[in-house]
Amino acid sequence: MIVLLKESRWKKETLDPGGHFSWRKEGEEHLYDPETIYLLQRAVRENDYQLFKKYKNKLNDQSSKMLTLRGLLEPEYQSDPIPLEEVEPASEIMKRFKTGAMSYGSINQEAHEALAIAMNRIGGKSNTGEGGEDPDRFERDLNGDLRSSAIKQVASGRFGVNAHYLTNAEEIQIKMAQGAKPGEGGQLPGRKVYPWIAETRGTTPGVGLISPPPHHDIYSIEDLAQLIHDLKNANREARINVKLVSEVGVGTVAAGVAKGKADVILISGYDGGTGASPRTSIRHAGLPWELGLSETHQTLVLNNLRDRVTLETDGKIMTGKDLAVAAMLGAEEYGFATTPLVALGCVMMRVCSKNTCPVGVATQDPELRKKFQGKPEHVVNFMQFMAEDFRREMAALGFRSVNELVGRVDKLKQDKSREHWKAKGLDYSSILYQPENAKKTAIYCQQDQDHGLDKSLDLRELLELTKEAVENGVQIEKNLNIKNTDRVVGTILGNEITKRYGAEGLKEDTIRLNFAGSAGQSFAAYLPKGITFRLKGDSNDYLGKGLSGARVIVEKSEKSKFKAENNIIIGNVAFFGATAGKAYIEGKAGERFCVRNSGVEAVVEGLGDHGCEYMTGGRVVVLGQVGRNFAAGMTGGTAYVFDIEADFKDKANKEMVELEYLTETEDEVIVKEMIKEHLKYTGSERAAEILNNWQEEKEKFIRVMPRDYQRMINAIADFETQGLSRKDALMKAFEENAHDEARVSGN
Structure with a gap:
């Protein structure tokens, strides 16, 4: 016997697709969705600024949907903008740009080197991440390109960190934590530790690598100060950067780091580094960079420390407006990670830890790497677009240089027109607080740290004693007292x-x-x-x-x-x-x-x-x-x-x-x-x-x-x-x- 049921009886409810971690059509809103990825990739491949403007307009509109804290911040634009030609040129602004610390191992050689080549072309800085770097990259290629990352990271794993690595750095970054998962370590699964990765990291192919959260030589701010001093001795020409994460109280920590003689302090937002993070961390760890950056800037200004360190921030900085807000909250330098990868072909599949990236970015598999289509030019175009968009924001705000804009929170106000019940309960007064002494003291970096290197035994005695050996290879033996x-x-x-x-x-x-x-x-x-x-x-x-x-x-x-x-x-x-x-x-x-x-x-x-x-x-x-x-x-x-x-x-x-x-x-x-x-x-x-x-x-x-x-x-x-x-x-x-x-x- 056949029984026919009415449609209402057999039709099932569709489960909520969620979309917390990956974009789903009916799921959560994401800054990266198919349209923004498409617009950005087309813009950088065709070098089309008009397409980039469509991309940034869509993102700025998304920000108004309350996806970010800065989406509820409204810059006070002037009715009569200053002429664009009077604003600091893009070539100078791009020197403040950096790409994030994505290790060789987490992404492949082609992507890692493309980022380095691009940033060296524009005068910015790429970052090795904690996976070391092949020494072959330290020398220029025949066409003049340099594949060496200007920033050499020193993380808890210390993979590949030796004298040669440090000597070839323009900036050395001490990774105290990761924005997307503060307090947690990392891991490179054994299936991604190919022989060439193992060689660079000084490890064994196929053996998983653990990167614990703490540095084993840092258990106090004094220990951190010692590591800063160690690294400055290892390369006197390099700036020493300390990477902190946006958390409650980071301003106090940053004050100690500044006193510990760091040259640069990075405040990393919770959006960054999520490719291989645990799901609980992606959703529930860290804070937006707007909170950590403003607290750090204010604390340094209050303690008269702001003039001796450069402040940097990162975490889904995707438009010129984002850069302007970051500058007004106190940042002088700016990091980009996911977006340059998207420019190189990343489609946000969120399989970075599985070695199955379908576009050949976050994989070491030789077959999948053949699918990689990115070029350094794509990243260069993105950075140029960002710098130009930033210039237009500065012109509209009435500022001619980035330094003039840094710390000017008086040019920001909270947009209170939002009707959403959560938006009505937000109070931005702490973010927009201007310390009383801000008008009397420097609010951006104006002097170098004194690292006290002239007191070292090396400069006092050793270099002179060993001069002939260093210059001519002559064997020497000397006796010295030490205290x-x-x-x-x-x-x-x-x-x-x-x-x-x-x-x-x-x-x-x-x-x-x-x-x-x-x-x-x-x-x-x-x-x-x-x-x-x-x-x-x-x-x-x-x-x-x-x-x-x-x-x-x-x-x-x-x-x-x-x-x-x-x-x-x-x-x-x-x-x-x-x-x-x-x-x-x-x-x-x-x-x-x-x-x-x-x-x-x-x-x-x-x-x-x-x-x-x-x-x-x-x-x-x-x-x-x-x-x-x-x-x-x-x-x-x-x-x-x-x-x-x-x-x-x-x-x-x-x-x-x-x-x-x-x-x-x-x-x-x-x-x-x-x-x-x-x-x-x-x-x-x-x-x-x-x-x-x-x-x-x-x-x-x-x-x-x-x-x-x-x-x-x-x-x-x-x-x-x-x-x-x-x-x-x-x-x-x-x-x-x-x-x-x-x-x-x-x-």
Whole structure:
């Protein structure tokens, strides 16, 4: 029997499409929708400013739909605008423009380099992101283009951060947090860590990379000030930029950052960096840049700090009106990230973390990369359009230069004509507050920070002592005294060598400097190849930070009577982010030894908590006890621990690593040779005891190796034994790993 139901009985209600994360026709309003993307891409491809005006008019209209806080801010335009030809030219305005920190790895080589070429052409700055940069890009191409990003980012991961990388920066950005997900770290899944990405980052193909939220050398504003000082020593010509996020109280933090001698402070809005953020962060973390920027500007003005720092902001700045509002709220420089990617072809599919980008932007897949159609000219056209639109806004407001417009919140008012119940409850008085002393003090950057570099031991003594070695490669050896107020010793010297010789540095032991006393913070930071620093005494925190090929030896003073293996001789966070070199420490280290090590071989006689945390490469031999949480987050490299008390397995974090005793293999040879070197350079009693009783003592060594790392190393070796070249073996092992559903990282 057939039963016919009335249409009203069987017709189902359509579910709400939502559209919170991706645009849906009947869903939430988005600034990026098919029409705005289409108009922008056509405008930049055809170099058509009239099409760009349609794009910006649509966006400015959307802002009035209350999609942004600035959409309810109304500039007070003059009835008689000043002539456009009297306004600061676009060529000068574009020097204030930057592209966002999108790492090589999150986006592909073609997109990353297109951004760099475009920004270098217009005199702006592109940003490496936290994934490092291929050194081949540091030299100009035959056609005169430069693929090097002017801003080199230093994030918690420290991927690829070495002396050569820092030396080739015009600006160095310390990423304290990310606008879209403040307080959270990042991750590059193993399936996106292709061999060329791993090489640039100093890691292993196919092994997922963790980027935790904190920098392990920053636990206070003083620590941040130290990192600023370290990086300024590593490149005296570069500005030091500190990236903060728009959050309640960011103004107070920014005041501390300004006192810590940052040259630029970026206030990043919650709209930015959402490509691979967790959904909860996209919706519920961070604040609009309008709030953080206004608070920061006001706080700096109130504390007479505004004249010494440049303020920058970013987060969906998409039109000239957005730029004008940002300037009036206090920003002098402006970042763009998603929109330049849209100009290059991005269609906002929101699959950045899946390696499946259909237009070949946010993918490393060789086949998908063939779909990339973007050109540097597209980004250049976008930036020129933005600068011209900004000029028209300034002319309408009656200002001839950006500096005149900065901080002029008196030219903004809240649009209270909106009838929406939420709009009626908004009070913009705090955003539009003008500090009383604003008329008496500078409200934009007018002077350089004094970084105190003239007080450094390098400028006082080391450069002169080593002049012949640096200029002519003549081998030298000098003896010096050192005290704990001598900070960042050797870093300026290393910078001079790197500028002259690049990543290759000098021949081994060209410069040998022997120090006696107590070294201050960041002794031997970012020291390149060809230098040996020997310290008789002790060292403060951050010893060998970012070590880039040098040899560092620390031994107890001849006057000291204590047993080295029982006493701490160097401070916390030694060799953090080190990329190459060797280290021999006669005594114990503090906490967080060799965190983020990606290439250093180090021997130490004991250490505190969190040793080898997040390590991605290199080797560490510990000839004594360790603290808790050893090897947490370790994804590469190998550690060997002398388990003298038979309690190491209780102290290790075994989440990502395997623990095995030494066997009659290559490991035994490696460990023994490293201990011999340690004895040779330090005369260590502990090393001598172990070597004199090697057959018995070697049984106490435990090898610590990450599971994913070991699997990839074994796979690469297997393919090499089958006759594949190293390059082909890497790719074959990566492909096999990427299709293994059982693998730990990247799924």
